[in-house]
Amino acid sequence: MSRPMSAHDQALAKSRPNHRKYVFLGLFVLLVIAGWSAFWYVSYTKTQSLIDRLMARQINGTPVLQCQNQTLGGYPFRLLLTCSSYTAQNAQNGWRVEGGAFRAIWQIYTPNLALIESDTRLTISHQPSGQTFDMVSSLMRGSVRFSPTEIISRASFEAANPTVTSNNPAFSNMLGEIKADSLAFHARPNPDESNDLDLSMTATELAAGSFPIVSGQFGVTLIEGLSASIRNQGNPARAWLQQSGEVKDINGHVDIGQKTLKLNGDVSFDQQGLANGLVKLKILNPSVDAATAGKTLSAKRDGLNGPLTALQLMGKPVKDGDLIGSEVDIKLKGGNIQAGFLPLGRLPAIQ
Incomplete structure (x- = not known):
């Protein structure tokens, strides 16, 4: 006959299932950590291989990309590449981009997409001509997506x-020092034709030299801009002119003083790099609610208000949403810009 369990034995019996539960839970956590670590390491290995291949690329025996004091880490939740300074250059055409501290962040489940933050100074230089373009800002960031063949897509x-700022005389004489509250550039293959390049620019409170302050966005499509035949040319711009020279789907929206400008059209460049084409320009007045009769005008914001109003008189009346104005045909021929009989200036040739 078995003796009854004591209170101590009963307590031990009740605690055993709880101990097993904690053991199983601990083992499960260890398995998750081990699995995640293995997954992170695989992503790390693939990313390191991608970085090594990119850094190994050369043009005329000169590395295209350089990352000083390179490190790759970021465990456990991401991948982090850091450089004390960086350089990107093309030894064929002499263009070079360089800056200070740089870091790129990958989420481990998207190793082909890098989010980039860099030092607040950027220098673009063209060594054969000695031209330099310098940018200083409070924040610089961006993103780069790579295709399976390591081409930036x-x-x-x-x-x-x-x-x-720039030491280029034409640039500095015309634009001087350019400032803005924000500036953004985007580039991608056209969704319908992968050899075409979509470019867009967005700016807020952009001021350049004596020109009035503007805000807006501008986008174009360069036909054959990503053609394989021009990627490694010494002068990609010249190679693009020979390949196509066509700019399609020009689309812009700019607020300047009391006017809103919208433009669209197509332009082509001849073998000399001179523009030819037709652009439709809408010059729109502020809505009744937005207009203020007693508003004080300033040259810095409204310096082109008079010329734009005069240009409106040459166009046909249009309505765009709540805005009313006129549409003017802007013709480009051999680089010359003209609205009707009125010359508006000249676009420099693409070299």
Whole structure:
């Protein structure tokens, strides 16, 4: 006959299932950590291999990309590449981009997409001509997406409070120092034709030289802009002119003083790099609610209000949503810009 269990034995019997539960839970957590670590390491290995291949690329024996004091880490939730400074250059055409501290972040489940943050100074230089373009801003960031063949398939760049200067005489004489509250550039293959390049630019409170302050966005499609035949040319711009030279789907929206400008059209460049084409320009007045009769005008914001109003008189009346104005045909021929009989200037040739 078995003796009755004591209170101590009963307590031990009740505690055993709880101990097993904690053991199983601990083993499960260890398995999850081990599995996640293995997954992270596989992503790390693939990313390191991608970085090594990119860094190994050369043009005329010169590395295309350089990352000083390179490190790759970020365990456990991401991948983080850091450089104390960076350089991207093309030894064929002499263009070079360089900057200070740089870091790129990948989520481990999207190793082909890198989010980038860099030092607040960027320099673009053309060594054969000695031209330099410098940008200083409070924040620089962007993103780059790579295709399976390590070709950059999409890129974006954003700068907060940028200031751009250059030693190029034509640039500095016309635009001087460029400042903006924000500036962004985006590039990607056209969704319908992968050899075409979509480019867009967005700016807020952009001021350049004596020109009035503007805000807006502008987009174009460069036909054959990503053609394989021009990617490694010494002068991609010249190669693109020979390949196509066509700019399609020009689309812009700009607020300047009291006017809103909208433009669309197509332009082609001849073998000399001179523009030819037709652009439809809508010059729209503010809505009745937005207009203020007693508003004080300033040259910095409204300096083109008079010329734009005069240009409106040459167009046909149009309505765009709540805005009313006129549409003017802007013709480009051999680089010359003209509205009706009125010459508006000249676009420099693409070299």
